[in-house]
Amino acid sequence: MLNIKTIDRALLAGLAAGIAAFIMAFFFPDTSKFISIIIGALAACAGYMIGDKLFAGDDQTKGR
Secondary structure, eight states: OOOHHHHHHHHHHHHHHHHHHHHHHHHOTTOOHHHHHHHHHHHHHHHHHHHHHHTHHHHHHHTO
16 A cells, blocks of 8 residues: 655655756756766665655654
8 A cells, every 4th residue: 555654755855866866967968868867866865764754743743
């Protein structure tokens, strides 16, 4: 069964990675693929951590 707790964090991680990919493609078009993948992965990790901090209070109020 899907856990709503992980869905909101995953959506925020995907949003952060998408924004980072857009900025990289728009402002730095000559960046190598390897560097773009590393930056996208770091942005996804950062987005997940930010989502974890933003939605941490929801887990305690819902009794999860």
